[in-house]
Amino acid sequence: MLSVKDLVVHYGAIEALRGVSLEVPEGQVVALIGANGAGKTTTLRAVSRMLRPTSGSVRFRGEELTRLMPHDIVARGLAHAPEGRGIFLNLTVKENLDLGAFLRRDGDGIAADRERMFSLFPILRERMSQVAGTLSGGEQQMLSVARALMSRPKLLLLDEPSLGLAPQVVERIFQVLRDVSAQGVALLLVEQNAHKALQIAHRAYVLETGEVVMTGTGAELLASPEVRKAYLGE
Template sequence: MLLELDNVTVAYGRIEALHGISLHVDEGEIVALIGANGAGKTTTMRAISGIRALAGGSIRFNGEDISRLRADLRVGRGLCQSPEGRQIFPGMTVLENLDMGAYTRRDAAGIAADLERVFGLFPRLAERRKQAGGTLSGGEQQMLAVGRALMSRPKLLLLDEPSMGLAPLVIKQIFDIVTEINQQGTTVLLVEQNAQQALSRAHRGYVLETGRIVKEGTGQELLHDPAVKEAYLGVA
């Protein structure tokens, strides 16, 4: 088991956003976490990456309790997030943004190899390596955000809403690349409102509602679950 959340609670002041959730991600999987706006998906990701402190419960990663570990040290352990809204550095070039993804590393040869891997996955970024990140299209900025996360060489890649605001053709392209990243050996935890794409690519999934996990199963089981289809796929 690569990642395990056990009874995790997160609060904003007196308001509890996560009410004791438990989930796990095994090595080599794509695991999807779906739910409506405000369900607690992004809070879950922030708790895993160390941006939000836990009010209760524990998080274990690769056999180590990281519940109180600083966010930057989690990156060094192999846990990296591509955040909601991309959050690239708009005034920096594509290459500079990618270099920032490798800031914890000192292995020059490995960094160079991973840069070529990112350019292989995202040829558009190779073409625009000297272009400022803020001048890229929305889809290209999403590619850059994922590529930057990959530059840390993560054991677990956290993807938060990678399809947000993108055209359908670009969304399919992004998810094709997520599948390829996984096939190359990177485990993925995917938070996504596009339940159709997420569950069709995922080995397993969880449904989060108002800070609680209400369903779990394989991607195909959830994709064909009548309640999930009605609530998240627009099928009555």
């Protein structure tokens, strides 16, 4: 579904990505793990065209994305829930959700998907008319994921969905990710909780200083002594 080849990204003179290549097969969960500054967020931002790569290829369902605008990429079925949530703090929960579907014209379908989001995250129904900036951190993260899902993506990019959240909220979000994956949506997941990410990942990549240094199934990396020492606190 997604094929990234030899991706290079610069921030001025700094080379943030040095030829990153990865693949996300249809319907699978792929995790990116690595230390802060390894290039994980930069990879997601380059895929969704929130920044322009220096060179390399990003192909989604056979189409090159590097020449498209971000809204065109959303229209093709790729959504991005960014680090820091990126919700509209001065708008209500419902307004944020509706903006996730801004390219759609099927009113009944949008209403049905809004109800689906409320079933995934019941607290959002209770907060539907509440301004998003007054939500707790966990509620804002739920809203970020739900808003991305409102575009009906085939592939969802998630950047640090559990960062700074209480354990019970983390469990809820990861259960939703499992449910979404079971419904056929592919996930490309950047997550500081490497253990959680590898538990649900079909495949994973380890990034260090802008390069892929290891890849394997989630189970293989969970069992790797190098990964356990560097990222799992063992």
